[in-house]
Amino acid sequence: MHRKLSAPGWLLWFAASSCVAVAASGHPAHEPHVHGIAALNIVLENHDVHLTLESPAVNLLGFEHAPVTAEQKTAFHATRQILTRPPRLFALPGAGCQLVDSDIWMPEIHSHTDGDDGHDHHEEHADIHANYHFQCSRIAELNEIRIDLFAIFPGIQQIKAQWVTGRSQGTQLLTPAANRLKIK
Numbered sequence: 001m002h003r004k005l006s007a008p009g010w011l012l013w014f015a016a017s018s019c020v021a022v023a024a025s026g027h028p029a030h031e032p033h034v035h036g037i038a039a040l041n042i043v044l045e046n047h048d049v050h051l052t053l054e055s056p057a058v059n060l061l062g063f064e065h066a067p068v069t070a071e072q073k074t075a076f077h078a079t080r081q082i083l084t085r086p087p088r089l090f091a092l093p094g095a096g097c098q099l100v101d102s103d104i105w106m107p108e109i110h111s112h113t114d115g116d117d118g119h120d121h122h123e124e125h126a127d128i129h130a131n132y133h134f135q136c137s138r139i140a141e142l143n144e145i146r147i148d149l150f151a152i153f154p155g156i157q158q159i160k161a162q163w164v165t166g167r168s169q170g171t172q173l174l175t176p177a178a179n180r181l182k183i184k
């Protein structure tokens with residue numbers, strides 16, 4: 001539950017807003033920023049499952065600027081709390097999986113200070129990234145992953161999922177009506 005970055009909020013916000021520009025320069029596995037669509041990358045390796053969620057912030061928060069009102073700040077913190085509890089977001093049935101590490105990246109709250117240049121961020125976009133690492137005692141029995149994100153975040157309409165194991169790989173478009181990702 002730690003964040004790797006410790007740069008000032010403004011810098012983080014800027015970095016998030018630059019995702020589209022970064023994509024053009026070949027950021028690995030970076031999905032275009034399309035509202036309503038999120039990307040999920042899953043890697044199964046030995047006893048480990050690595051899940052990476054990447055989503056426009058609007059899908060999870062309802063907005064993409066730094067939170068300003070009390071309501072937005074509450075939504076921001078609530079969303080971060082939900083993201084730190086992956087059992088509510090994903091089900092890995094029958095494989096004895098335990099979360100061992102997670103890393104949530106959200107745009108920092110931008111507070112106005114004396115040095116603020118009055119720059120307006122309302123036209124910009126921002127992404128949220130979350131990485132989860134599970135270890136599974138019976139990973140060979142993992143046949144599907146159920147994605148419960150749709151029920152929690154109605155702003156997510158589709159998830160482009162990509163998975164890879166030591167033996168095979170695949171892609172699947174997930175929706176609220178088809179939220180089971182078949183592995184194998």
Ligand SMILES: [Zn+2]
Pocket residue numbers: 033035056057058064124125126
């Ligand atoms: Zn956007």
